[in-house]
Amino acid sequence: MKRRVLALLAVVALLGAACGSDDDTTESQPAATEAPAATEAPATTEAMAEMATHVDIDAALAADLDNCVDAPSGDPIRVGMAMDFGEVSGFADIPGSQAVTHLADLINCIGGVGGRPVEVSVQDIQGDPEVTARATQDLLEFGAHFLIGPPFADFGQPVLQVTEGNVPVFFAASTEPSLPDVGANSFLVTFDDTRQASAAAEWALEQGHTRAITFSSPGPYFGYNPEIFTEVFEAGGGEVISDQNYVPIEDVDFSAQVNELAGIAQGDEVLYSAMLAFQVTALRSQLEAQGLAEITYLGTDAFEATGLLFAAPEESEGMVHTTHAFAEPGGRIDLLLQSYADRHGEQLESGTFAGLYADSMLLGIQGMLDSGSDDPAEIGAAVAAIESFEGFTGEMGYAGTNGIPDKPVSIHRVVGGVDTLVANWE
Structure with missing residues (x-):
């Protein structure tokens, strides 16, 4: 969605702030994840072999962070996040960054990716293009193999100006058609x-x-x-x-x-x-x-993002809207939300958007695995060639799309105060 959609969303931002700690919403310095402390639980050879070709999402979601395998000791996979925690983008970037860092912890708990730990660094761009440019440069100096960018083109373009097409950037929550461009190593994770x-x-x-x-x-x-x-x-x-x-x-x-x-x-x-x-x-x-x-x-998707469905569902009864996924009970989004709540004692806001950010990280890692390289240019080329990837928000592919994933649109109707799946529109 566009930046103007959320410019007014003090209501949504306040809802998010009410459910999170000050540390969750105001951190402006890089926050790197660390692999959880190891216990004696062994990693199986089969699991490690599978992790060498893709991230076993279901195994990660089943991980017990109090009972992890030996901490991964290989070269880290570094994920950079240029996030806006203010009123404009906080509806997505706050739960998105929380979901990514939690998922990284879960992946590290099962031995990392082929024995490599996942490290995440988060920079708050503060709704300012100049700060965005500096934050992006800091993430490149952190050694990020790929970046996850903010929702709106106003801030997405400064990220791309700094990366100059040299590092893949995934825009997790944007539907802006002007952002994706394989030539600039720029990808949407949503439909447009x-x-x-x-x-x-x-x-x-x-x-x-x-x-x-x-x-x-x-x-x-x-x-x-x-x-x-x-x-x-x-x-x-x-x-x-x-x-x-x-x-x-x-x-x-x-x-x-x-x-x-x-x-x-x-x-x-x-x-x-x-x-x-x-x-x-x-x-x-x-x-x-x-x-x-x-x-x-x-x-x-503005309907879900602006929060009335969750604040006053009775006022939304019968309304239909397009969005990015359905958090079905027992599905991956639901399990991610449950895992986060169990660990942190609070709910992630906006579960669908949390799933988009988790997919952004997984797509970058998949590009590394498919290319067999840490070279960001090769990672981006591998992502652009993905024909089928299934993460948290449905099956998608990039082959021949110029950075806009080929994925279904989830159509929902509010029934009895509950957001109900009507169709996955191909």
Whole structure:
């Protein structure tokens, strides 16, 4: 998503801060993970052989950090994270960095990657492009084999300017189409906005919707997603009967738009936007007051990111949104969240996004294993050639994609206050 999506999200940031310690949210110096203390539990030959070709995620998730194998002693795999812990990006970068450092501990607990420990260094870029550039340089001096970057292009571009295409950068939470570029060693770990808006339109058509309303605002995220939705929906035989303009983040009074829609809407349309969650619920309340009670509300990943689903699920009832994965009970995301909570005594915020950051680290490591090299250029080339990788957020591949993974879009509906999987849209 774009930087503007979260500029207002003091609410989400406060929710995250309420669930974390001061150390979790304000650390600005590099924080390197260390391999857990060893016990006498032996590592099996079979496990070590398997770790030489890929990370055994399930074995890592089953690790007991109080009963680890001998600490790995090979050359470390160094992971650099340029993270923004402020109000703009903290919704993703705080749980993301926590998930990565915890997963590194779990991997080290089962003997590392082919006997090599994973070390993670986190730098807080403080929502400042100049600080971002300095932090990136510090991570390169740390010896990072690859980097995990912040969600928004405003800060992602300074990272790429410093790396100059020499070190792979994984943007874990961004759907910004301008960031990925194999030539710059730059990769998304999410689908992009074209993919999520197209999936939403195709899903709406499959549900039998023939009429749609969009709410948009000029620019990338808030304008681009409705634009793509309209193209795909109308190409599939649907009709967008009205596109209403609004001010992202600010508008909660939609009386002018509602009065216009009351004269043309039948009440059974699908309404698509990239609105923040609290704006969608305000709009629905005003439309329902006009008797338009059967509209299907369909949104983007901003819906989950802006937190209303978790703060007041009853206000989100029935709403549909695209997002990056489904944290099914007993699945990998769920197990990662449980493992973190058991170890740290608190919950990771935004589990889906935590899974994206964990996948970012695993993709970098897979590039090292596939290339058999610590050379960042060869690591990036190996990642670009990945045809199938399955981590926490579903199967993905990069071959022929110029840095945008080929992966399904997860479509959810809030049912009984619970975020429920509707479809994995290929």
